[in-house]
Amino acid sequence: EKAGFEHFMMKEIHEQPKAVRDTLNSVLKDGAIDLSEVGLTDEDIQKISQIYIVACGSAYHVGMAAQYVIEDLARIPVRVELASEFRYRNPILDPNGLVIIVSQSGETADSLAALRESKKHGLRTLGIVNVVGSSIAREADNVFYTLAGPEISVATTKAYSTQLIAAYALAIQFGKVRGELDEEKYQELITELQTIPDKISKILEDDRERIQWFAAKQANAKDAFFIGRGIDYAISMEGSLKMKEVSYVHTEAYAAGELKHGTISLIEEGTLVIGILTQNHLYEKTISNMVECKSRGAYLMGLTTFGHYNIEDTADFTVYIPKTDEHFATSLAVIPLQLLGYYVSVAKGLDVDKPRNLAKSVTVE
Numbered sequence: 195e196k197a198g199f200e201h202f203m204m205k206e207i208h209e210q211p212k213a214v215r216d217t218l219n220s221v222l223k224d225g226a227i228d229l230s231e232v233g234l235t236d237e238d239i240q241k242i243s244q245i246y247i248v249a250c251g252s253a254y255h256v257g258m259a260a261q262y263v264i265e266d267l268a269r270i271p272v273r274v275e276l277a278s279e280f281r282y283r284n285p286i287l288d289p290n291g292l293v294i295i296v297s298q299s300g301e302t303a304d305s306l307a308a309l310r311e312s313k314k315h316g317l318r319t320l321g322i323v324n325v326v327g328s329s330i331a332r333e334a335d336n337v338f339y340t341l342a343g344p345e346i347s348v349a350t351t352k353a354y355s356t357q358l359i360a361a362y363a364l365a366i367q368f369g370k371v372r373g374e375l376d377e378e379k380y381q382e383l384i385t386e387l388q389t390i391p392d393k394i395s396k397i398l399e400d401d402r403e404r405i406q407w408f409a410a411k412q413a414n415a416k417d418a419f420f421i422g423r424g425i426d427y428a429i430s431m432e433g434s435l436k437m438k439e440v441s442y443v444h445t446e447a448y449a450a451g452e453l454k455h456g457t458i459s460l461i462e463e464g465t466l467v468i469g470i471l472t473q474n475h476l477y478e479k480t481i482s483n484m485v486e487c488k489s490r491g492a493y494l495m496g497l498t499t500f501g502h503y504n505i506e507d508t509a510d511f512t513v514y515i516p517k518t519d520e521h522f523a524t525s526l527a528v529i530p531l532q533l534l535g536y537y538v539s540v541a542k543g544l545d546v547d548k549p550r551n552l553a554k555s556v557t558v559e
């Protein structure tokens with residue numbers, strides 16, 4: 195049942211190219227994105243004045259990445275919130291807002307409560323859900339099904355990756371319908387999206403062993419800090435959660451520019467800092483934050499795209515990912531970070547598929 199892999203998490207990491215391709219294909223028709231199955235018409239899309247993305251855990255991190263992509267491509271304001279916060283804060287909601295609830299299981303108690311709260315306010319709700327017929331899928335006005343297939347490992351990998359694809363598809367289509375993307379740019383983005391599955395496969399082939407080696411060296415790390423800016427900050431959040439939940443290493447994600455507002459006092463000789471740099475216009479900025487960490491003794495891992503070889507002047511260990519449109523970088527950069535969390539856990543002899551104290555689906559608040 196693990197298809198030759200030692201753990202479900204590793205099996206599911208390797209299922210990502212297919213899961214991503216299937217999810218993308220489900221909304222592609224004649225080379226264009228078609229949201230008719232989801233139930234969103236062009237008129238619906240024109241009307242949206244504000245988007246609220248509400249979710250928990252990794253699904254919230256999808257929202258963090260989606261926020262940058264939707265705002266940039268479709269120019270619709272996006273607010274991302276933790277479901278457990280949203281549901282209790284008496285939110286002021288724009289009646290023409292669209293609430294997007296992201297959930298693999300479709301049963302997460304806080305996400306379901308947030309969905310109900312949104313409906314009570316009369317807002318339109320869209321679920322990005324993996325489990326067919328789940329509560330969120332049944333109660334949302336519209337559903338975008340991710341086609342990840344069953345996910346067994348408590349740490350999400352392939353469901354997260356398919357949720358990102360759903361978010362990109364919405365962003366691109368919203369941008370097109372609202373006149374923010376011309377036909378050429380629209381086609382270019384879709385074509386690029388179709389290359390993501392092969393690029394994920396390539397990362398898995400090329401980097402697995404190196405990351406395994408690096409993870410074994412880091413198995414005794416007490417702390418790890420993941421830093422990045424913009425979309426790279428969203429990736430940092432997921433990388434950090436992946437590692438902490440399966441390896442029990444204390445990790446934190448930080449917006450790189452925030453380090454000097456407090457957290458940098460934690461950096462000492464040998465502290466692991468992972469810098470994520472997939473966004474060109476932010477590259478030099480994050481490099482300078484990495485240099486600041488290094489001068490305080492940090493041991494640095496860099497994660498960037500091929501071509502940025504001068505990162506090796508600063509980083510002690512570097513992983514390069516293939517180039518893609520920067521909006522989609524999360525889909526590639528997360529792969530080495532999933533592997534890192536997995537291999538640190540395995541090196542420590544932990545139960546990687548069932549980390550202590552965690553449940554696959556959090557149906558109580």
Ligand code: M6R
Nearest residue numbers: 251252253297298299302349350
């Ligand atoms: O089923 P959901 O997507 O609603 O679950 C949300 C979180 O509980 C989930 O992403 C959790 O954070 C995972 N352990 C992350 O790997």
